Amino acid sequence: MRMIYLDNAATSFPKAPGVAQAMAGYITDVGGNPGRGGYTPSTQAEMTMLTLRERLCAFFGSPDTDACVFTSGATAGLNLVLKGFLNAGDHVVVSSMEHNAVMRPLNQIPGIFVDKAPCAPDGSLNVSAVAALIRPETRMVCLTHASNVCGTILPVAEVGALCRERGIAFAVDAAQTAGHVPISLTKLNADALVVPAHKGMLGPQGVGAVLMRRNFARCLEPLITGGTGSHSDSETQPSELPDKFEAGTQNLPGLYGFLSALDYLEPNMTHLAAQTQALCGELLNGLARLPHAHVLGKLKLLGRLPVIAVDFSSLDNAIVTDLLSSEYGIAVRCGLHCAPSAHRTLGTFPQGAVRFSIGAFNTADDVRETLTALDAVVTDRRVFAFI
Numbered sequence: 001m002r003m004i005y006l007d008n009a010a011t012s013f014p015k016a017p018g019v020a021q022a023m024a025g026y027i028t029d030v031g032g033n034p035g036r037g038g039y040t041p042s043t044q045a046e047m048t049m050l051t052l053r054e055r056l057c058a059f060f061g062s063p064d065t066d067a068c069v070f071t072s073g074a075t076a077g078l079n080l081v082l083k084g085f086l087n088a089g090d091h092v093v094v095s096s097m098e099h100n101a102v103m104r105p106l107n108q109i110p111g112i113f114v115d116k117a118p119c120a121p122d123g124s125l126n127v128s129a130v131a132a133l134i135r136p137e138t139r140m141v142c143l144t145h146a147s148n149v150c151g152t153i154l155p156v157a158e159v160g161a162l163c164r165e166r167g168i169a170f171a172v173d174a175a176q177t178a179g180h181v182p183i184s185l186t187k188l189n190a191d192a193l194v195v196p197a198h199k200g201m202l203g204p205q206g207v208g209a210v211l212m213r214r215n216f217a218r219c220l221e222p223l224i225t226g227g228t229g230s231h232s233d234s235e236t237q238p239s240e241l242p243d244k245f246e247a248g249t250q251n252l253p254g255l256y257g258f259l260s261a262l263d264y265l266e267p268n269m270t271h272l273a274a275q276t277q278a279l280c281g282e283l284l285n286g287l288a289r290l291p292h293a294h295v296l297g298k299l300k301l302l303g304r305l306p307v308i309a310v311d312f313s314s315l316d317n318a319i320v321t322d323l324l325s326s327e328y329g330i331a332v333r334c335g336l337h338c339a340p341s342a343h344r345t346l347g348t349f350p351q352g353a354v355r356f357s358i359g360a361f362n363t364a365d366d367v368r369e370t371l372t373a374l375d376a377v378v379t380d381r382r383v384f385a386f387i
């Protein structure tokens, strides 16, 4: 049975052509540790990291190359931005659609105050809901660019303009949008943009970046300190960027893979986005005709990513997911998707939903076969078993 992979919001699969070879190439042919040696493999790896920083800054409209910092993914990036910036007494505004990668770090910071701007039942956010929560001690607004549950895109440009006007730091969790939609840190008026390599960027797991404005990065405390290969005469973490945030040996195979993914994505992003949106439209049309399927979020293509959550409300979502996998080879994700507040907003807490997320390498056949499988699954007596 062939697998139809529709869990690209969790991690994209397959990866961009060339990624695996670039990662293996580092291990077999390079092997040097940047900043740790003056010999060719070390300087070659250092140059690759610099090239990746420059290319990411160009791709994400960020002017300060030295304030582009590598991380292990979006979670590590968000931890850095939130815990490195916020202190007791600070107030922060988020949306009600945030992932736990935002909420859990915030809940760990002692003495801060967090307000959630309520989103509509389709996950959309009105900028006035954010404005209404801003108070004199508000130091940051942190927003997901798009919901990882239902794909609804949030108005980050408008919120960025509001933050700029009020002198508040603005952080954007672009875990779901990076690689799917054009993003410019400058145009969004963002101070920090958090991106993983392994989702829409089509790169490997275990690597990502935080793109920051230099002034914001200077205010941020590093979470991890240690050897940087620079200022080795000092036992204090250097303040120089990006070293301040990059202690320890970096994920070099991952960074080589990330650069290779960017090589593929840059010239292809526009047509890949058009293709995934077209498939999303097909799936939405088919789901609209499917008995028992209640699509969450936006029902049309405008203002959404190709991430579709469905509550098979009169059936058992877990059994639907299980049958899709075991009998039809279709990989989707059931549950709360690490975003309990988003599910509360959408009205699907605690039962959760089934998420179908389309990626760059899905085809019209994948969508057709999924809809055919769903026709059979929703009438399978086993999905009624625990209702």
Ligand SMILES: Cc1ncc(COP(=O)(O)O)c(C=O)c1O
Pocket (backbone or CB within 6 Å): 009, 010, 072, 073, 074, 075, 076, 099, 101, 102, 144, 146, 147, 148, 173, 175, 176, 196, 208
């Ligand atoms: C909106 C959102 N933020 C953050 C994350 C965490 O990303 P990572 O797996 O790269 O740590 C995810 C992952 O699913 C996400 O969807």
